[in-house]
Amino acid sequence: MARFANGKAPYLRKADDKAYGTAIIMRDFLIGLLPLILFAWYKNGLQVYLDGNIAFLEMFYPLVFIIVGGLLSTIFEGLFYVITDKQVRTLKALGTKLQTSFAAIPGILLAMILPLYTPIWVLVFGCLFATIIGKMLFGGFGYNIFNPALIGYIAIAFTLTGVINAAGGALNASEILIDGIAGATPLGTLSAASTLNYDALVTPYGSLWNFFLGTIPGALAETSALACLIAYAWFVFRKVIKWYVPLVFVGTVFVLSWGIGLAAGEPGLWFPTYSILSGGLMFGAVFMATEPVTTPRNPLGKIVFALFLGAFTVLFRFVGSLPEGVATAIVFMNIFTMPIDNWTAIIRSDSPIQKKTWLRIAVLAILFLAIAAYGVLKSGSDYATMIVTSPLVRGLF
């Protein structure tokens, strides 16, 4: 007669597998980030050094910045635990706590979306906001409503942009020498130009290939669509994210931008392509819109979330004059994650679909179409009135 262990079915769990677990997820995530970090270091560090525009030591700043970001958010989270949790008194206990809370991620992501010459104290401020206010005050990992990195980013974008620009801004030492750019990132050029003209928006930076490769001015590590695609492929392969979420998000922005172009008299495909390749949209689609804690938890919910993200990004970027369309859209949509989760869970599991559920479907559809239509028509007409001449059809690239 032997006494056996108690437990709840099922007794096989993937999570028990050695090839599964927090460490693996973290490792996969960091490997996915690698193409972007390496490209960022190359474009903002090595290449500029090889051009002869910066000193050797300055070349490592991008790497240092990102690492410091990760360190800062970890330290802040650790401090929070140590100060608020009586149980955590030793380094070992803290280590256990931090093992499963993915502490470094908000800091790393925040560092990657900040401009190159952001002073460290601004990064500290941002990481503080991101970790403490964006994550820990909600209850720590798994309980936060908002994407922590974006909370930190918005805190900085709405208050310290001037400081960052005074310290050097987003352009690296090679980019400030290019006359045509005049110190503006592509979206800065867009808001200044107010016309949908290929030569005004794209040509100063080269061609759309530059946008795709990421050799354009922008934040530290979010300019390269190619690197984001590599990360996307890796994440899908490792099942870290769902393949359709970035696709729906980017696709929605593409289609709506095309609509704006059409409404403004610029039907060329170059404009929606330019739209999705600029403003860190690819980065946001692969890394931020797929953030599991703050986005809906069922397939239909994720798709609906991505659709609304696309509509709001277009709205904030083209109609509003907010500093960052993608970041604001994501944080804004985070507010609605829970209702969307609930409604789409009901819609998805109803078979046959009941009357109340049809109502829910209708409300979501109407909301989305209204926002998308408003965004397209309003900004389309804004651009149309400002265009004096507009080339009729522009080929891709």
Place this chain on the structure above:
Amino acid sequence: MILHKAKGVRIDGRKQMSKTAPLHEFLNPRFVYIPLIQQASPLKRIVEVGELVKIGQVVAFREGFGAMPIHASVSGKVTAVKKAWHASGRMVDAIEIENDLLHTPDDAIRPEIDPDAFTKPELIEKMQNAGLSGLGGAGFPTYIKYKTQCAIDVVIINAVECEPYITCDYMLIEQLPEKLLKGLKYFMRAAGANRGVVCYKAYNTGIEAVLKPFLAAYPGITLFPVKDIYPAGWEKYLVQQVTGKSYANLPSEAGAIVDNSATAIVFADAVEKNIPLISRVVTISGEGVRNPQNFLVPIGTPVKDLIQQCGGYAEGLDPAKAYYIAGGPMTGRAILIDELVVNDTLGSVLVFPLPAAKNHPACLGCGQCADVCPVYLAPTEIQRAFESKDVEGVKALNANKCMQCGLCSYVCPSHIEITDFVARAKEFARKGA
């Protein structure tokens, strides 16, 4: 077009370990303990302590819904009415019979001269009299299914056995292929169906090999391989695959009846020889057992005897850090004391050590649970509604559709007991109504 097509996930089978040894007959336990409970209904005992019983003699009655007789699985003397551990995880009353090893059959057990002449009602009566219940693990009184008013086109035999470790159905079919087809034939006649389909996992080419030679003699019966996913043995999945139709509550709405392969084999004996349900195959498997294998045993056999037959537990097994599971690893139940007895629904007993304890994060919100759910539920939402005591919310989320397959907990990277949460939510909503 089916709106919610049943789907599943491939999980590691671990079946090879119990297939290597042949099916053993273990028909001489010293004592059997016939549990006086079926599904959740207590049985009415009709024999007294001290009475002598023969194999197949009625010893208890199931009353009310699914009323049918329950029979003695060995011949001997009723020595006591004791408490025994049941697959439901509780101790229940059981009729203890001391085996006289004479295998004396009851008078009712006699061969039928012309089994093909039986009419539909007669066959259904045979089912009832044999005390036939779903041997796949549900334990549903089989005859009730055939009393449906719906027109039935096809009888589906579920030989899929989608849970890991279990191989009892496979081994039995390998031994008695023609009995399976006979049983299916009688089921078809009892249902009034022209078609019979045997569903099995496509990689089990052994089943195909043993059945194919006999198929010619059984017109209307075909083989239907299915994908190696869990829960491919789910009723709804099979009905959708075979008929292309779906249903709301019962397969009969789609013109199908689904029965387990072992049930069909017992029915064949019940029709042709009037042998009631008195034995079944049990898989004893798991990394915690020395020589995993299958046993054909009388109902009520103590599992301890079988473990002993296997050579005992694996070396160095610490029971406190191991699971002893009645049923499959996905839907079974952890039994705390290894004094379990075999009942009609016990297809397997698994012993394996607990996995190494790991530090798990809070719910990541990855949504894998919602992804894999075969009935398209969102388990995290149901948990949320349950935790905020929202009855309407739980109902709106269709929690009642959950069939406890366990896939959500299986895939959860944070090792959250999400299946359990949904079960509790279901219970809460049912009571709260």
Place this chain on the structure above:
Amino acid sequence: MKTFFRNNSLVFGLITVLIAVFTFGGIFSRYVAAEQNDRIVAAAANQAEAEAARIRNETYLPMVPGGTRVDVYANSPVSATYALYGNRGDFTPTLEASYQVYTGDIAVAVIYVIQSYGKFENLKLAFAISLADDTVLSVLVLSNQETPNYFAALDASFYAQFAGKPLADAALAVDAVAGSTYSSKGFEIGLLYAREQYAADFGFVIPGAGFTLVSLSYNFDPMTFTDRPYVAVIEFGVESTIANVYLYSDFAYAGLVGGIGIAPDDQIQAAIPLVAAASGLVSAGVRFISYDAGTRTLVMTTRGYNSLTPIQVTFVLNAAFDGFSDYTISSHETYDDADNVDYGEPPYSGAAVPAVEAALIVDYQTDGVITIDTVAGASGYTVPAMKAMLQLLDQFLSAMNGGQ
């Protein structure tokens, strides 16, 4: 105290790490930012410079065939005075900018941007002069305040005359377009000034007029001064011939005084006006118009600021030629305007026009000396013009008096 640290060692440890990260990170980022700021400033300066160069090239390169870039040329502006066409007085052009045009690394031309005066002032012209052969390459009008119709009459052929015009041409005259003479003369003044500047910068020798202007003064002979207001003594030729000559109001040669002497040849005659006007020895604005010996009525004119309306005064001289008994201002330039009611203090302010002109005349009449020095609002042009006229009157009286 010690136990406090030990109990909370983890907190302090983390805080220490935080401070370390912050400090070292901060130092690094400050260093990096400082470097970048320097580069940004440099880049901005470069870009401003490049933009300016681009504008320069865009504006001036078309003037010089084969030119590849335009650079700023540092020089010292020369000073020169010219008579405005139409007896409107003197004008000193200003050199606004100088550029050198290069083909490759070789300087091929120089460009002078000059503020000239055509019909109105602020006629901004750019002259391009070829360094190789001292010829004008082209002229470009940068801005003007001329009368649009007349200025538009300056057609392609007008501008074409500048191309290839050699600076060695002594007269360096500009062929005017009929009806747009004032504007055309503005170009002439600009061109002459450009030559002066060119001579100063590159050692170009302005071809001598062929003569030397020994003296230039007003013609006090009432019989002849009406149409020949100036007399000049010129020395010319290899033998240094001296000649007294009359000059018209535009300083053109008007013949030998009394018909005596050897007349200068045509070329010298053509060169006289320029030299005379540039000499500054007489003011082109002040002169005698007519004199009636019988009534001793002398009509004089002078010019202040108003290029259209000269000041004209008729004096009735004393028999003793020591003053005048009466005067009449037949044309004046101060005016009664709501804004200009106050010409200075009383007695001018509030008085009826031409109070300023009259006051100066009366002042002179009183004692033969002008004591009024300034009149607010009129001291720039009107007062000096009146003074010049009254001084000339004084000289005339002296001449009539036999030198008194």
